Amino acid sequence: MTRFPTLDRISGPSDMKGLSLGDLRRLADELREELIESVSKTGGHLGSSLGVVELTVALHALFDAPRDKIIWDVGHQCYPHKILTGRRDRMLTLRQKDGLSGFTKRAESDFDPFGAAHSSTSISAALGFAQGRELGMPVGDTVAVIGDGAITAGMAYEAMNHAGHLKTRMFVILNDNDMSIAPAVGALQASLNTLTGPLAAFRSLAEGMESALPGPMREGARRARALVSGLPGGGTLFEELGFDYVGPIDGHDMGQLMTTLRAVRARARGPVLIHCVTVKGKGYAPAERADDKYHGVAKFDVATGQQAKSKSNAPSYTSVFAERLATTAAKDPRIVAITAAMPGGTGLDVMASRFPKRVYDVGIAEQHGVTFAAGLAAAGMRPFCAIYSSFLQRGYDQIVHDVALQNLPVRFAIDRAGLVGQDGATHAGAFDVGFLANLPNMTVMAAGDEAELCHMIATAAAHDSGPIAFRYPRGEGLGVEMPQEGQVLEIGRGRVLRQGKDAALLSFGAHLGEVLKAADLLALEGIEVSVADARFAKPLDTALIDRLIDDHPSLVTVEQGSTGGFGALVLHHLAATGQLEKGRAIRTLTLPDRFIDQASPAEMYAEAGLTAADIANTVKLTLSRRKTGAIVRLA
Numbered sequence: 001m002t003r004f005p006t007l008d009r010i011s012g013p014s015d016m017k018g019l020s021l022g023d024l025r026r027l028a029d030e031l032r033e034e035l036i037e038s039v040s041k042t043g044g045h046l047g048s049s050l051g052v053v054e055l056t057v058a059l060h061a062l063f064d065a066p067r068d069k070i071i072w073d074v075g076h077q078c079y080p081h082k083i084l085t086g087r088r089d090r091m092l093t094l095r096q097k098d099g100l101s102g103f104t105k106r107a108e109s110d111f112d113p114f115g116a117a118h119s120s121t122s123i124s125a126a127l128g129f130a131q132g133r134e135l136g137m138p139v140g141d142t143v144a145v146i147g148d149g150a151i152t153a154g155m156a157y158e159a160m161n162h163a164g165h166l167k168t169r170m171f172v173i174l175n176d177n178d179m180s181i182a183p184a185v186g187a188l189q190a191s192l193n194t195l196t197g198p199l200a201a202f203r204s205l206a207e208g209m210e211s212a213l214p215g216p217m218r219e220g221a222r223r224a225r226a227l228v229s230g231l232p233g234g235g236t237l238f239e240e241l242g243f244d245y246v247g248p249i250d251g252h253d254m255g256q257l258m259t260t261l262r263a264v265r266a267r268a269r270g271p272v273l274i275h276c277v278t279v280k281g282k283g284y285a286p287a288e289r290a291d292d293k294y295h296g297v298a299k300f301d302v303a304t305g306q307q308a309k310s311k312s313n314a315p316s317y318t319s320v321f322a323e324r325l326a327t328t329a330a331k332d333p334r335i336v337a338i339t340a341a342m343p344g345g346t347g348l349d350v351m352a353s354r355f356p357k358r359v360y361d362v363g364i365a366e367q368h369g370v371t372f373a374a375g376l377a378a379a380g381m382r383p384f385c386a387i388y389s390s391f392l393q394r395g396y397d398q399i400v401h402d403v404a405l406q407n408l409p410v411r412f413a414i415d416r417a418g419l420v421g422q423d424g425a426t427h428a429g430a431f432d433v434g435f436l437a438n439l440p441n442m443t444v445m446a447a448g449d450e451a452e453l454c455h456m457i458a459t460a461a462a463h464d465s466g467p468i469a470f471r472y473p474r475g476e477g478l479g480v481e482m483p484q485e486g487q488v489l490e491i492g493r494g495r496v497l498r499q500g501k502d503a504a505l506l507s508f509g510a511h512l513g514e515v516l517k518a519a520d521l522l523a524l525e526g527i528e529v530s531v532a533d534a535r536f537a538k539p540l541d542t543a544l545i546d547r548l549i550d551d552h553p554s555l556v557t558v559e560q561g562s563t564g565g566f567g568a569l570v571l572h573h574l575a576a577t578g579q580l581e582k583g584r585a586i587r588t589l590t591l592p593d594r595f596i597d598q599a600s601p602a603e604m605y606a607e608a609g610l611t612a613a614d615i616a617n618t619v620k621l622t623l624s625r626r627k628t629g630a631i632v633r634l635a
């Protein structure tokens with residue numbers, strides 16, 4: 001006797017058409033149980049997926065994917081969608097090497113019309129598909145499912161404004177669970193709450209009475225309501241943007257979902273926003289009880305909800321940043337901090353607990369966050385803008401135009417620099433050195449270990465001559481001794497950790513651990529290498545680089561970043577100063593010029609060719625090229 005008889009009958013959405021309401025309800029219940037069990041074995045974004053189980057069933061029962069395009073914003077809530085669209089048998093490979101992505105991904109399935117993971121892109125993509133349909137492409141209806149967190153990003157309004165202008169038939173489903181990763185912030189959230197709170201009853205009563213009035217009187221009544229509601233059209237912000245607004249409806253009530261979606265599909269001429277109220281973590285008590293609603297979980301025990309803990313006892317870089325920034329802020333009242341909806345992930349919740357008025361959560365609004373920090377700096381404050389490397393990409397023009405060009409003292413604390421593991425290519429912090437170090441006025445640092453991070457926080461706090469950025473990776477440090485106080489570093493000065501005559505290894509950032517392991521491997525073969533930590537990509541420690549080139553037959557640079565980063569800057573310096581003519585063997589070890597799919601960080605760095613053995617082999621290769629007589633056996 002199978003536990004999931006209804007789910008077992010579903011090999012794809014076509015098997016869901018015509019199911020009775022009872023069957024759909026049973027399917028949702030079974031899907032939720034399967035989801036909890038599966039994610040307990042893999043970890044992942046459980047809370048968000050639990051919140052859209054009924055919505056996912058209703059959408060696939062009514063719409064005709066893959067011709068109809070269902071686009072999940074962020075895509076972290078797409079696990080029920082993946083189970084219903086032929087990937088149920090691969091769910092235990094979720095977020096693992098060669099397994100299912102943790103987000104929607106075009107290459108993975110025809111039922112994933114658009115890749116995601118960075119938020120707030122779904123409405124733009126859905127409008128693009130809808131316009132493709134209008135221009136004759138084989139596209140049916142388009143549905144963007146966007147959360148109340150994701151809809152705080154400006155991009156969502158750009159898209160709605162355009163959709164309202166074009167009057168294109170498309171559907172936006174606002175999944176309102178009053179949560180981002182942390183509780184949702186922003187004035188819009190308050191406005192949504194008036195639509196879903198006690199005032200909602202007044203609104204729907206007023207609408208009902210208006211609809212009974214003859215035309216001119218109905219318009220008069222609506223205008224009267226406008227005076228009461230404060231919005232010109234008497235409607236919601238969405239209606240002012242040209243959308244029909246439907247809702248709020250209970251996003252867990254299969255009957256309401258099916259009735260509403262069926263009706264809007266039958267009647268819609270232009271863009272429609274359906275406001276769905278859901279519960280993040282719905283149907284799993286430990287998730288519903290948790291502050292973060294189990295937004296992102298490790299493997300866990302289903303019976304207790306107890307999550308597996310990470311094994312390492314070295315402090316995580318994030319926890320070091322969190323604690324040291326808070327203590328630094330205690331000494332300088334000008335220090336404030338900005339997060340874009342990631343107070344927990346960045347560790348700013350620690351400073352917020354001590355100085356709640358000096359930490360700003362701007363919502364998922366990195367562009368605004370950067371220029372808001374610029375404004376704070378121009379006012380005389382000392383803002384720390386703590387944004388993950390890949391999300392900082394969202395605020396790049398603001399960094400160039402509002403911070404660097406005006407030479408404002410904004411500090412960028414760039415967490416998740418380098419490869420992050422299970423979140424895969426979309427979250428890889430691969431490009432920040434390349435896009436920051438080419439900016440005039442910018443100072444760019446990278447912590448070689450957690451003690452260095454302490455020094456870089458102190459250095460950033462003291463640095464008043466323009467913008468400064470320091471990057472550090474997801475996960476634990478090297479377990480080095482921690483300083484009582486961070487020391488202010490001399491700008492543009494690196495450090496030498498080991499001396500050796502045969503070759504030089506110049507590390508930038510947190511791959512230093514692997515570089516030291518490579519030096520140990522080489523020593524076992526009688527090859528003595530120098531190891532230096534550059535600390536700065538801008539300004540470079542050119543004196544250190546010149547010494548390394550003069551004193552060694554070969555130089556290998558190593559970084560957790562893309563090809564246009566630290567190594568490129570070193571080569572540019574050597575070329576610009578004519579030192580390439582010295583005939584030294586030089587290599588730059590970087591991330592490859594391709595995206596690397598999710599795996600463990602170690603597996604990803606192995607795929608990138610950045611293991612200690614890879615580094616050691618590269619040194620040996622340079623030596624073999626120089627026929628220095630050193631015994632070279634490539635591993």
Ligand SMILES: Cc1ncc(C[n+]2csc(CCOP(=O)(O)OP(=O)(O)O)c2C)c(N)n1
Pocket residue numbers: 048051074076077117118119146147148149150151175177179180181280295340341342364366391394
């Ligand atoms: C540009 C960008 N910034 C930050 C994030 C990190 N992030 C992922 S999900 C999320 C919260 C999303 O909230 P919501 O849209 O309400 O979805 P829910 O988890 O509540 O279903 C955030 C901040 C991201 N993915 N993309």
Ligand SMILES: CC(=O)[C@@H](O)[C@H](O)COP(=O)(O)O
Pocket residue numbers: 045074076117181296345416420423474
């Ligand atoms: C979906 C999303 O973008 C975030 O939840 C992200 O996965 C958080 O990453 P960390 O787990 O590294 O904080």
Ligand SMILES: [Mg+2]
Pocket residue numbers: 147148149175176177178179180184
């Ligand atoms: Mg939400």
